[in-house]
Amino acid sequence: MTDPPVPYRVLDTRPETADTVTFRLAPAGRALPPFAPGQFAMLYAFGVGEAPVSVAGILPDSGLMHTVRAVGAVSRALHRLRSGDVVGVRGPFGTGWDLPLAAGDDLLVVAGGIGLAPLRPLVQAVLAAPQGYGRLNVLVGARSPDDLLYREELGGWALPYCGVTVDRAGAGWPGRVGLVTALLDQARFSPAETTAFICGPEVMIRATARELLHRGVLPQRILISLERNMHCATGHCGHCQLGPLLLCRDGPVVGYDRAEHLLTVREL
Amino acid sequence: MPSATTTRDPAPPACVLDRQGLDALVQALRARGRTVIGPTHRGGAIVLEELRSAAELPYGWGVELDGGHYRVVRREDEAAFAHSAGPQSWKNYLLPERVRQWTADRAPDGELTVRQERHPPASYAFLGVRPCDLRAIAIQDRVLLGGWHRDDAYQARRNGAFLIAVECTEPGATCFCVSMGTGPAAGPGYDIALTEVLDETGHRFLARAGTAEGAEVLAGLPQRDADAATRTAAAEAVESAAGRMGRSMPPVDLHTLMASSLEAERWDEVASRCLTCGNCTMACPTCFCTTTEDITDLTGDHAERWSRWESCYDLDFSHLPGGPVRQSGRSRYRQWLTHKLGTWWDQFGSSGCVGCGRCIVWCPVAIDITEEAHALHQEQLARRAAGEGTP
Amino acid sequence: MMGHGGLFAALPEGRREALLAIAREVKYPVGSRIFEEGGRADRFWVVNTGTVALDLHVPGRRAAVIDTVGPGELLGWSWLFPPHHWHLGAQATGEVGAWEFGADSVRALCARDPELDHALLMYVSETIGKRLRSARTRLLDLYGPAGSGQLR
Numbered sequence: 001m002t003d004p005p006v007p008y009r010v011l012d013t014r015p016e017t018a019d020t021v022t023f024r025l026a027p028a029g030r031a032l033p034p035f036a037p038g039q040f041a042m043l044y045a046f047g048v049g050e051a052p053v054s055v056a057g058i059l060p061d062s063g064l065m066h067t068v069r070a071v072g073a074v075s076r077a078l079h080r081l082r083s084g085d086v087v088g089v090r091g092p093f094g095t096g097w098d099l100p101l102a103a104g105d106d107l108l109v110v111a112g113g114i115g116l117a118p119l120r121p122l123v124q125a126v127l128a129a130p131q132g133y134g135r136l137n138v139l140v141g142a143r144s145p146d147d148l149l150y151r152e153e154l155g156g157w158a159l160p161y162c163g164v165t166v167d168r169a170g171a172g173w174p175g176r177v178g179l180v181t182a183l184l185d186q187a188r189f190s191p192a193e194t195t196a197f198i199c200g201p202e203v204m205i206r207a208t209a210r211e212l213l214h215r216g217v218l219p220q221r222i223l224i225s226l227e228r229n230m231h232c233a234t235g236h237c238g239h240c241q242l243g244p245l246l247l248c249r250d251g252p253v254v255g256y257d258r259a260e261h262l263l264t265v266r267e268l
Numbered sequence: 269m270p271s272a273t274t275t276r277d278p279a280p281p282a283c284v285l286d287r288q289g290l291d292a293l294v295q296a297l298r299a300r301g302r303t304v305i306g307p308t309h310r311g312g313a314i315v316l317e318e319l320r321s322a323a324e325l326p327y328g329w330g331v332e333l334d335g336g337h338y339r340v341v342r343r344e345d346e347a348a349f350a351h352s353a354g355p356q357s358w359k360n361y362l363l364p365e366r367v368r369q370w371t372a373d374r375a376p377d378g379e380l381t382v383r384q385e386r387h388p389p390a391s392y393a394f395l396g397v398r399p400c401d402l403r404a405i406a407i408q409d410r411v412l413l414g415g416w417h418r419d420d421a422y423q424a425r426r427n428g429a430f431l432i433a434v435e436c437t438e439p440g441a442t443c444f445c446v447s448m449g450t451g452p453a454a455g456p457g458y459d460i461a462l463t464e465v466l467d468e469t470g471h472r473f474l475a476r477a478g479t480a481e482g483a484e485v486l487a488g489l490p491q492r493d494a495d496a497a498t499r500t501a502a503a504e505a506v507e508s509a510a511g512r513m514g515r516s517m518p519p520v521d522l523h524t525l526m527a528s529s530l531e532a533e534r535w536d537e538v539a540s541r542c543l544t545c546g547n548c549t550m551a552c553p554t555c556f557c558t559t560t561e562d563i564t565d566l567t568g569d570h571a572e573r574w575s576r577w578e579s580c581y582d583l584d585f586s587h588l589p590g591g592p593v594r595q596s597g598r599s600r601y602r603q604w605l606t607h608k609l610g611t612w613w614d615q616f617g618s619s620g621c622v623g624c625g626r627c628i629v630w631c632p633v634a635i636d637i638t639e640e641a642h643a644l645h646q647e648q649l650a651r652r653a654a655g656e657g658t659p
Numbered sequence: 660m661m662g663h664g665g666l667f668a669a670l671p672e673g674r675r676e677a678l679l680a681i682a683r684e685v686k687y688p689v690g691s692r693i694f695e696e697g698g699r700a701d702r703f704w705v706v707n708t709g710t711v712a713l714d715l716h717v718p719g720r721r722a723a724v725i726d727t728v729g730p731g732e733l734l735g736w737s738w739l740f741p742p743h744h745w746h747l748g749a750q751a752t753g754e755v756g757a758w759e760f761g762a763d764s765v766r767a768l769c770a771r772d773p774e775l776d777h778a779l780l781m782y783v784s785e786t787i788g789k790r791l792r793s794a795r796t797r798l799l800d801l802y803g804p805a806g807s808g809q810l811r
Contacts, residue, residue, distance in 0.1 A: 003384070004369070004370035004372075004382045004383070004384045004573075005370070005372075005382050006382070007379075007380040007381075007382065019804065028379075028380070044372075046372060046374050046380060046571055047372075047374075047562060047563075047564035047568060047571040048562060049560070049562040050560070050562075071589040071804070072589060084378065085378055086374075086378055086379065086380040087380075088372065088380060088382055112801065112802060113801070113802035114802075141802070142802060143800070143802035143803060147802060165727070167797040167800070167801075167802060168797075169712075169723075169724040171721045173724065174752050174753070175710075175727075175752075176710060176727045176729065177712065177724045177725065177726055177727045178726050178727055178793050178797075179792075179793045179796055179797070181793075182727075182729070182789075182793065185665075185729065185730070185731050185732065186729060186730060186731075200801075200802075201801040201802065203796065203799065203801055204796075204801055207792075207796065227588065228586070228588070228593070229585070229586055229587045229588060229593075231558070231559055231560050232558070232560070232575075234415075234416075234417035234419075235411075235415045235416070235417060236411065236412055236415075236417070236419050236556065236558070237557060237558045237559065237560070237575070237578075238556060238557035238558070238578075238580065239557070239559070239578075239585060239586070241603070241607065241611070241615075243530075243606075243611055243614075244527075244610075244611040244614030244615060245614075245615075246615055249415065249416065265530050265531070266599070267593060267594045267595060267596060267598075267599030268530070268593075268594075268599070268603075
């Protein structure tokens with residue numbers, strides 16, 4: 001382990017869905033080096049522990065935005081944060097989304113559930129410099145309309161295509177029901193000149209990547225963000241191994257050309 | 269990295285120490301403020317402990333080793349280093365089981381102060397580092413210091429460690445350093461290398477310095493120039509050890525073998541024996557995995573972060589919100605072996621195995637890493653012969 | 660993209676025209692019912708614009724939407740298999756424009772053209788497969804509390 005957590009102050013918190021909260025942080029003193037879209041931070045809840053949380057927003061003056069789902073002791077402690085509270089932050093860690101790789105390409109951003117969080121700063125980066133890329137498509141799958149992240153923001157993105165589909169529709173949902181891959185028919189992209197960015201549950205990642213390969217997207221242009229158990233984030237604790245990959249160091253963003261054969265092995 | 273068994277300088281500057289010279293070495297290191305750690309006979313094992321004098325070395329003790337079997341035996345001679353790897357390794361000192369990493373305090377106004385743990389510069393001298401363990405230290409150096417992030421606690425201990433390698437002249441029945449290219453001759457990385465010679469001419473140690481500090485320490489000891497007879501006897505003893513390895517690995521690229529064996533049937537067989545106790549990972553001199561512990565005091569305003577050894581055999585090791593990724597014993601044994609012999613190359617540019625044999629000795633059900641590698645190799649040959657295609 | 664998949668792309672050379680010759684262009688206003696569960700399945704559609712929701716009636720509840728069919732996709736496969744009754748209901752969730760095909764006419768066309776018959780059957784099977792995979796995957800509730808699969 002190298003550097004201990006740096007104190008960051010909570011600016012505000014916003015409930016995103018029933019089990020998800022978004023908060024914005026600003027350095028309480030010294031700031032960490034800048035984060036890139038796709039990288040993650042280790043967030044330290046005092047006395048409880050740390051959790052890896054991808055950066056959902058890169059704010060001015062070294063501010064960070066995170067969206068956290070309550071799944072364990074640490075994330076539940078993070079849910080209790082209120083404006084003015086202080087958390088510890090380490091980072092930035094891991095590989096980010098390789099945007100230079102996508103220069104000039106059509107872009108497919110495919111998100112499942114809370115997988116939209118690490119993709120949000122990527123979309124923002126592309127929207128800030130649209131001339132460098134082809135058509136930007138955002139495809140979002142969620143459990144239900146109530147589980148959709150960044151609802152208002154999604155509607156405000158000016159994109160060639162932005163589609164949302166849900167597993168289960170509640171009353172009055174006018175949109176699509178089904179898998180996120182079903183939205184690919186409406187997306188506007190030329191497969192051979194497309195870079196895809198996928199984040200979500202591994203089953204969803206595999207299904208989406210397979211469909212994209214079938215349509216002619218190159219495996220090395222399919223970038224996926226993977227999850228394993230991360231403790232140290234510095235490549236020293238061994239927990240986040242996926243075969244040859246140490247995901248805190250070689251990931252979380254990995255090319256499908258490197259990951260495909262690893263994702264087919266059970267319990268790897 | 270040069271092979272330990274070849275490309276040796278035919279006549280490096282060397283001297284000869286006798287037993288008094290070895291005593292003087294320990295005293296000289298202690299006088300320099302170093303804590304000398306070395307092997308000693310205690311509790312029915314050759315363990316690593318602080319040595320106050322060379323007299324505490326296990327003169328006249330050897331070991332009898334096999335799968336799941338370790339016995340200390342009395343030797344007919346008075347050799348000090350005629351034992352192979354014991355239950356511990358140098359990682360117990362360089363990467364201790366528990367290390368505090370930081371402390372944090374929360375003020376009444378919520379202000380958070382985090383203090384990095386200051387690691388006082390340790391000053392160890394390791395006496396009796398076997399060539400396999402010398403390589404193991406180099407491998408942990410690569411893992412903990414050679415990447416983007418450095419482990420400061422390890423660095424502090426490692427920087428201050430003076431390494432006295434002792435070449436292997438009495439390999440155990442579970443040794444296979446020749447297969448792994450790590451011994452029985454000492455590779456690079458030592459400050460001083462010794463080779464024990466015990467014959468009709470007497471009990472003595474051929475000594476070479478590997479660093480300036482090593483040369484300086486040697487120069488201050490009672491010694492004589494290395495004679496041809498001692499040089500020859502030392503070389504022959506190491507040469508002979510190379511031919512008496514108790515175990516061997518299959519003569520194939522183990523990295524490739526592991527990568528192509530992920531779905532082998534052998535994993536089911538070994539899983540039927542493996543207790544997933546993790547002994548092999550605790551005994552292994554290169555296993556480096558740790559977990560973190562966060563603790564608070566009773567007021568709740570003071571917290572500490574500790575790192576602690578963990579084993580990939582623990583169910584929680586691969587924990588994800590939905591449950592552990594590696595639930596079966598099969599997958600956890602496979603993780604350990606394929607990492608050790610295979611994916612370690614992808615991650616850190618070398619094998620993670622040095623052929624010390626500790627995992628074989630300290631496995632309660634005598635699972636043998638070399639036997640498993642041979643079995644995977646045989647299964648692959650059989651698969652190929654059956655025309656299932658190349659991996 | 661209509662280019663990938665889509666019924667017409669799946670047909671052999673020249674059959675698109677033959678099939679379109681027996682098609683009828685139809686429009687459904689928002690909220691209109693296209694077919695009902697249990698009704699006679701004697702036709703199918705290829706949606707051009709808008710989205711169709713496939714639903715199942717549950718007493719005391721609003722109809723539960725199981726799946727949706729969008730532009731370029733096939734609406735209806737029950738016409739192909741006995742007993743030729745719809746398993747679900749269909750409702751236009753937006754203004755829907757589609758090609759409508761009568762099952763009898765298509766069957767007559769296929770009887771004279773085994774290649775078309777085969778291509779059509781393959782396409783319908785692929786569509787059914789996709790919807791089966793979709794339903795199975797959603798059974799896992801991957802986005803649910805225990806099914807999370809990415810950084811917390």
